Amino acid sequence: MPRLSNRISTLNDGGSDGWEVFLKARRMAEAGEPVIELTIGEHDIRTDPEILRAMAEAAAGGHTGYSAIPGTDALRDAVAARIAARSGVATSRANVLITPGGQAALFAAHMAACDPGDTALFIDPHYATYPGTLRAVGARPRAIATDPARAFLPDPQRIAEAAQETGAASLLINTPNNPSGAIYPRATLEGIAQAAEAADLWLISDEVYDTQIWEGAHLSPRALPGMAARTLVIGSMSKSHAMTGSRIGWVAGPEEAIARLYDLSVNTTYGVPGYIQDAALFALRQGTPLETRIAEPFRRRRALAQQILAQQNSVGLVPSGGAMYLFLDIRATGLSGESFAHALLDERRIAVMPGESFGASAAGFVRVAMTVPDADFAAALETLCAFAETRAVAA
Numbered sequence: 001m002p003r004l005s006n007r008i009s010t011l012n013d014g015g016s017d018g019w020e021v022f023l024k025a026r027r028m029a030e031a032g033e034p035v036i037e038l039t040i041g042e043h044d045i046r047t048d049p050e051i052l053r054a055m056a057e058a059a060a061g062g063h064t065g066y067s068a069i070p071g072t073d074a075l076r077d078a079v080a081a082r083i084a085a086r087s088g089v090a091t092s093r094a095n096v097l098i099t100p101g102g103q104a105a106l107f108a109a110h111m112a113a114c115d116p117g118d119t120a121l122f123i124d125p126h127y128a129t130y131p132g133t134l135r136a137v138g139a140r141p142r143a144i145a146t147d148p149a150r151a152f153l154p155d156p157q158r159i160a161e162a163a164q165e166t167g168a169a170s171l172l173i174n175t176p177n178n179p180s181g182a183i184y185p186r187a188t189l190e191g192i193a194q195a196a197e198a199a200d201l202w203l204i205s206d207e208v209y210d211t212q213i214w215e216g217a218h219l220s221p222r223a224l225p226g227m228a229a230r231t232l233v234i235g236s237m238s239k240s241h242a243m244t245g246s247r248i249g250w251v252a253g254p255e256e257a258i259a260r261l262y263d264l265s266v267n268t269t270y271g272v273p274g275y276i277q278d279a280a281l282f283a284l285r286q287g288t289p290l291e292t293r294i295a296e297p298f299r300r301r302r303a304l305a306q307q308i309l310a311q312q313n314s315v316g317l318v319p320s321g322g323a324m325y326l327f328l329d330i331r332a333t334g335l336s337g338e339s340f341a342h343a344l345l346d347e348r349r350i351a352v353m354p355g356e357s358f359g360a361s362a363a364g365f366v367r368v369a370m371t372v373p374d375a376d377f378a379a380a381l382e383t384l385c386a387f388a389e390t391r392a393v394a395a
């Protein structure tokens with residue numbers, strides 16, 4: 001076999017292997033062990049039957065050929081209208097490129113923002129794929145640490161310093177945040193916007209959890225003065241409409257960037273299947289009632305979790321306002337997030353993600369996806385707390 005490229009061989013370099021606990025849990029479940037999986041961010045419901053009907057009708061109706069590459073006009077219009085309604089920023093079809101999921105949108109946005117060798121900044125803790133996505137475009141990922149004592153909110157001063165030091169091309173942020181659940185307040189976003197302007201950065205704003213808001217309000221930084229010209233918003237139907245497997249999302253940004261990203265789509269994905277786009281259009285036309293219904297179980301389980309966690313003090317809950325996860329401080333056990341997650345799986349058959357999978361700032365934390373039915377979720381969380389209690393005493 002000829003030599004594999006450095007780019008592909010080093011894609012997953014650095015950081016701990018986030019998927020180890022997840023894969024171990026899957027193997028145990030396959031072997032028939034009763035494992036409760038609270039690892040990946042996937043709903044315990046499937047895509048709504050009405051959305052599937054729209055998908056089937058579109059396919060049966062012939063929308064199975066090559067589809068419009070930037071997205072169908074109707075879907076781009078619907079996405080643009082949704083963005084305009086939620087953010088107040090004038091947005092049209094020309095500002096929207098439909099992509100195979102938020103993941104492809106993250107890749108595309110960084111392709112637009114970075115040349116090979118450019119530094120791409122991102123906030124730690126972060127969604128597991130970020131560094132690999134940045135390497136995939138040839139950029140140098142540079143993490144900016146956050147502080148658990150400040151609820152993992154980014155410090156604009158640190159961003160400004162890192163941008164200055166590296167001459168970075170872009171900054172990737174994520175609100176509501178995976179894994180911490182933080183919703184960035186206006187003041188934080190204003191500080192970030194200032195830092196981006198001062199260093200002439202592209203701001204890439206991952207907003208795939210924008211329908212999962214439990215406290216406070218989601219603010220898109222694209223809505224801040226002057227920011228529409230340097231912001232690329234990442235959107236997705238995965239979390240908002242329980243359409244993870246349909247692979248459909250978007251990049252929204254300045255017209256010129258979207259026009260260039262059309263070229264990228266032509267030469268990589270060649271678009272998203274037409275029947276999936278039609279299903280997404282149908283889903284968006286259901287408006288907020290459907291989005292609220294899909295987010296509701298997570299809102300309920302978060303309230304349950306708050307009650308359970310209030311009754312003990314071995315596990316701390318990171319103050320958060322959104323997303324389908326709890327981010328738990330298990331430092332009182334004296335264990336790393338990784339050791340805790342492995343021990344919890346081995347001894348109690350509950351799988352959670354180690355904080356370290358999301359970056360060094362989250363060492364000593366674990367992420368719990370609220371993705372099993374309420375009673376199972378409450379029981380699992382109680383078991384987790386009881387487990388932490390035994391370790392806290394021993395520590």
Ligand code: PMP
Pocket residue numbers: 041100101102103104127174178206208235236237238244248249
């Ligand atoms: N961004 C964040 C923060 C995520 O958590 C995820 C998925 N877990 C994605 C992007 C990508 O999602 P998708 O490709 O399914 O849209």
